[in-house]
Amino acid sequence: MSLPTTSPTMIGRASDLRALQAVFDAVAAGESRSVVLSGEAGIGKTRLLTEFTRSVRSSALVITGQCVDLGEVAAPYAPVLGLMKDLVAQRGRDAVLEAAGPGKASLATLLPTLGPDAEDQREGGVGRLHETVAVLFEALSRDRPVVVVVEDVHWADGATLSLLAFLVRALTCDRVMIVLTFRSEDVSRGHPLRGFLAELDRTRRVERHSLERLSRSDVLRQAIAIRGTSLDTVSIDSVYARSEGVPFFVEELLGLDQDRDGDGDELPDTLRELLLARYERLAPTTQQLLRVISAGGVCVEHALLERVFAGGPDALDTGVREAIGSNVLVADATTYEFRHALVREAIHDDLLPGERSRFHAGFAEALEAGVGGEPVAAAVSHHWMLARDFGRAFPATVRAMEQAHAAYAYSTEAQLGERLLEIWDQVPDAATLVGRSRSELMRRTASALRNAGWTDRAIAMVDEVLATPEDRDDLDQAKLLRDKAFYLANLGRPGSVDLLEQALDRVPPGTPGDLRGVLLTSLGARHMIVGRLERAIEYADEAAREAVRTGSARNASVAANIGGIARIHHGELESGSRMLATAETLADGDGSALLRYRVNASDMANLLGSYEDALASALEGVARAKELGVERSSGLILSSNAVDPLVALGRWDEAEERVHRALALQPPLAFSVYLRQSLILLTLWRGDTESAATMYRRWRKGMLSLSGLEVQTRFGVARVVMQVGLAAGDLAGAWSPAGVGVFDAPDHRPMPAYDLPALADAARVLARVRVALATGTLDVASGPFAGVDDDQLRQLEERWRALLAEERFWPTAPLWSALVDAELGGPDGTGDDVGAWEAARAMAERPFAPAVLAPYTALRLAEARVAAGDRPGAQDTLVVAVAEATTLGAGLVLDGARALAERASLNLDGRPRARGTSGSIELTARERQVLQLISEGLSNRQIGERLFISAKTASVHVSAILRKLGVATRTEAAMVAGASGLLTASAGRIDRP
Known part of the structure; x- marks a missing residue:
């Protein structure tokens, strides 16, 4: 009999165990954390996890899952299935379903016995599945910390990796600890795990921990713990040298050393010999049994082994007992597995070709017969492929592909589709077996590739199908063209519109099904986002008629959505708004259409300057998404809005x-770009110009690629380019085609929601260029300003003002027009006209003005007053700008205020002026209006309503008035104002500004 398999105490891993415990302590305190544990095979990852989980089981819920080695195509969600089974075993089915919340039906994807039959399990797609698992772990962690262990993720399928990545990103303030292990030597260049690990490395809540080999003293301690006595120096040197400090190899060498008859030279010299040494000492029947088990996989059910092993029950029992006694196998109530996967791999690699085919065929047949429970089609396909029986592998792979699709395991589905294509020509009647032609299978595989994130490969496959001379009808050709159009749009590449129009030509009116309707709505959407509003309206209206013909409520909602948005942009505000509202009614009960409506409706309210409505609409959608269990998947888009x-x-x-939370969850490409634009500008206005410029340089390529396809992105990027350029002193960058030049693009079509704010930025750049030209600091001999002169700048301004006049119907146009007038005011057109800035300041106080414009226009008004020689007025206005910027956190404005104070010797501390006559107290015209209303006893909200400004702006005015009057209360302000004649001076009607 061999020595005990392992040391009763863990050797050399005290610091590693402490590291895991430290992470667990942080999790127990309320912070989700993850650990990626790596190391070579045999280094002791499983032993360390066993010790760790044993130490925390009394205070935590520990669930484990094991990845399965099925070669190149892994079984979908195999370790997650193990987690769910473990969880149900510990907590019970009802408790698990209750914790899973509204998305509990989607758990049937992982464990069919969990899912209620009454619900549509595919509603919400893979995002809902991901969200449900996150909600499940969150709910469980409220009672006690949850430790989720997934071993050997180097064998994990793409769907499992995607789910794990989502959990790591989504679980932030919950008591959940995720521990993943992998063999470092098995993750070669190009391995799918590399991208997964790189993604995790960007998350601050993930720790990477690598297990190192044992030292010689540790090996000696391990040997003493196993043998009970010390080893002589020669023996320990031999064991240490041969094992190279790998604990599993130390155990094997010590066991062999105990059984050998000769000296140390008889110990194996190679790794293969070491792994097979125990196996080769067993009886021939036991060796035969182990060869069969090695073909079964990492873990083999007794029922399966009994079916495949040809030696009979007695031989099986005898062989198993010997293998367990020799520390080759371990067993539980129903399964057998090798003590270490390395031994299993060595025995399997040693199989003869005939044995390999025979054993794998046996397991495939047993699985297909239902032995050992419901068969996993991917495992059946794997065994038939290794048996080289393509005729039987083909239908098994077809079933596996369907199972993978049903489980949203798109990467596995794509790999199985590619496997079918690879053996297509070796299987008679392949089209009959798969139920579709080869080109249809390629289209299906391309769809899976795209859903798995491999869109370039999907496009290549569609191109290959399109180039195939196989006969196809117009509908099939249209679907291929549609698919390629979607894939190109998914990558932010041009060409979608032409492909969609080619597809539409092949689907005449009256064609059964929804294909024509989908093409029409898609074309309407694509034309809208590039600014071809008339064409967008035409396609949307035709899509609406098509939806009525086919009875598709979803297409009707989408058509109304697109048609309404396009009409609003086109200037048909009332009719467009009515049409957009009908999209919500038509979408009732359809989650996809309703999400699309809420996204567009909240975005449009924002563009129209109704920020409170936009926020309420977006948050209402987020709340509904949370109720449905998709807050961090489809609800993420609304959160972004x-x-x-x-x-x-x-x-x-x-x-x-919200930006950081959304970006961490990796929203779709377009929304990632929108969020990044917002974050850059927010960082800039907070005063961190350097970070804003760095972020723009990092994200520039992706932003510019999408800007070629979307007006919204193009002008959003242009604003980033212009504002960052101005703040960083990069006037040439701000003047570039991506900045000011956006208005000169040949395909520019007026869309006021995007044009107007960008025109205000462009006017600021133009004014700065005029100053540089006048002072001789502009290089007009070469570079981006070559040949620029006053006439060219005047003509450019005239074109912009013509565009302003054309777009004056937009509700926020008065604000942006006032800003353009102010930026380009004064005799030289450089923005030093006090009256223009007073008008812009008044507009900046309106509810439709973004908050940052109030302190910005106050600063610019102060600058204009300094230029006009009005130092008292400039002083007062500068104090207001500083107060508003401080309240908002607008560091960029504060920097400008400090620079102005330094240049003009103004004071920033807001020291009050002495009380006196009305003429000695300097109040602006707006402040006199506010003072009048204060004396009438109105609240800030009421003042805002009377003057058509926000309550927050009213509050800033009240604070400025109190400071200037040198009083502490509104009542005192009214008394001082009355005594000093200020109310008489401000008497008169208060008109709408």
Whole structure:
């Protein structure tokens, strides 16, 4: 009999165990954390985890899952299935379903016995599945910390990695600890795990921990713990040298050393010999049994082994007992597995070709017969492939592909599709077996590739199908063209519109099904986002008629959505708004259409300057998404839509937190770009110009690639380029085609929601260029300003003003027109006209003005007053600008205020002026209006309503008045104002500004 398999105490891992315990302590305190544990095979990852989980089981819920080695195509969600089974075993089915919340039906994807039959399990897609698992772990962690262990993720399928990545990103303030292990030597260049690990490395809540080999003293301690006595120096040197400090090899060498008859030279010299040494000492029947088990996989059910092993029950029992006694196998109530996967791999690699085919065929047949429970089609396909029986592997792979699709395991589905294509020509009647033609299978595989994130490969496959001379009808060709159009749009590449129009030509009116309707709505959407509004309206209207013909409520909602948005942009505000509202009614009960409506409706409210409405709409959608269990998947888009209104309302901390949370969850490409634009500008206005410029350089490529396809992105990027360029002193960058030049693009079509704010930025750049030209600091001999002169700048301004006049119907146009007038005011057109800045300041106090414009226009008004020689007025206005910027956190304005104070010797501390006559107290015209209303006893909210400004702006005015009058209360202000004649001076009607 061999020595005990392992040391009764863990050797050389005290610091590693402490590291895991430290992470667990942080988790127990309320912070989700993850650990990625790596090391070579045999280094002791499982032993360390066993010791760790044993130490925390009394205070935590520990669930474990094991990845399965099925070669190149892994079984979908195999370790997650193990987690769910472990969880149900510990907590019970009902408790698990209750904790899973509204998305509990989607758990049937992982464990069919969990899912209620009454619900549509595919509603919400893979995002809902991910969210449900996150909600499940969150709920469980409220009672006690949850430790989720997944071993050997180097064998994990893409769907499992995607789910794990989501959990790591999504679980932040919950008591959940995720521990993943992998063999470092098995993750070669190009391995799917590399990208997964790189993604995790960007998350601050993930720790990487690598297990090192044991030292010679540790090996000696391990040997003593196993043998009970010390080893002589020669023996320990031999064991240490041969094992190289790998604990598993130390155990094997010590066991062999105990059984050998000769000296140390008889110990194996190679790793293969060491792994097979125990196996080769067993009886021939036991060796035969172990060869069969090695073909079964990491863990083999007794029922399966009994079916495949040809030696009979007695031989099986005898062989198993010997293998367990020799520390080759371990067993539980129903399964067998090798003590270490390395031994299993060595025995399997040693199989003869005939044995390999025979054993794998045996397991495939047994699995197909239902032995050992419900068969996993991917495992059946794997065994038939290794048996080289393609005729039987083909239908098994077809079933596996369907199972993978049903489980949202798109990467596995794609790999199985590629496997079918690889053996297609070796299987008679392949089209009959798969139920589709080869080109249809390629289209299906391309769809899976795209859903798995491999869009370039999906496009290549569609191109290959399109180039195939196989006969296809117009509908099949249209679907291929549609798919390629979607894939190109998914990558932010041009060409979608032409492909969609080619597809539409092949689907005439009256064609059964929804394909024509989908093409029409897609074309309407694509034309809208590039600014071809008339074409967008035409396609949307035709899509609406098509939806009525086919009875598709979803297409009807989408058509109304697109048609309404396009009409609003086109200037048909009332009819467009009515049409957009019908999209919500038509979408009732359809989650996809309703999400699309809420996204567009909240975005449009923001563009129209109704920031409170936009925020309320977005947050209502987020709340509904949370109720449905998709808050961090599809609800993420609505959460992203809350960012811009929050910024406009001056709630910058909330906006920034939402941006970071959304970006961490990796929203779709377009929304990632929108969020990054918002974050850059928010960082800039907070005063961190360097960080804003760095972020722009880092994200520039992706932002510019999408800007070629979307007007919204193009002008959003242009604003970033211009504002960052101005703040960083990069006037040439601000003047570039991506900045000011956006208005000169040949395909520019007026869309006021995006044009107007960008025109105000462009006017600021133009004014700065005029100053540089006048002072001789502009290089007009070469570079971006070559040949620029006053006439060219005047013509450019005239074109912009013509565009302003054309877009004056937009509700926020008065604000942006006033800003353009102010930026380009004065005799030289450089922005030093006091009256223009007073008008812009008044507009900046209106509810439709973004919050940052109030302190910005106050600063610019102070600058204009300095230029005009009005130092007292400049002083007062500068104090207001500083107060407003401080309240908002607008560091960029504060920097400008400090620079102005330094240049003009002004005071920033806001020291009050002495009380006296009305003429000695300097109040602006707006402040006199506010003072009048204060004396009438109105609140800030009431003042805001009377003057059509926000309550927050009213509050800033009240604070400025109290400071100037040198009083502490509103009552005192009214008394001083009355005594000094200020109310008489401000008498008169208060008109709408």
